[in-house]
Amino acid sequence: xxxxxxxxxxxxxxRKNADSEFKKSWDDSRMEYDLLGQFMKLRKEQGFSQAxxxxxxxxTQQVIxxxxxxxxxxxxxxxxxxxxxxxxxxxxxxxxx
Numbered sequence: 827x828x829x830x831x832x833x834x835x836x837x838x839x840x841r842k843n844a845d846s847e848f849k850k851s852w853d854d855s856r857m858e859y860d861l862l863g864q865f866m867k868l869r870k871e872q873g874f875s876q877a878x879x880x881x882x883x884x885x886t887q888q889v890i891x892x893x894x895x896x897x898x899x900x901x902x903x904x905x906x907x908x909x910x911x912x913x914x915x916x917x918x919x920x921x922x923x
Contacts, residue, residue: 890907
């Protein structure tokens with residue numbers, strides 16, 4: 827079976843427009859996806875490896891990898907400890923409407 831080319835962004839939009847449950851699930855996942863992306867970016871900018879973060883958190887590199895690949899959701903405690911390692915604060919800010 828040959829591979830077919832797909833525009834993922836268009837397919838996601840199509841599914842969101844066709845299925846309200848998919849749209850809600852997709853929209854709900856964006857905040858977690860973005861937050862974990864920020865943690866990964868900061869980790870790299872500060873020169874930490876996944877193993878470094880794992881050591882500080884008392885975890886393993888594999889767990890950090892699974893979190894960064896969105897295969898495992900971190901606990902709030904893990905995120906707070908990770909923020910401490912990176913010397914950053916987690917803040918809640920009102921959304922711009």
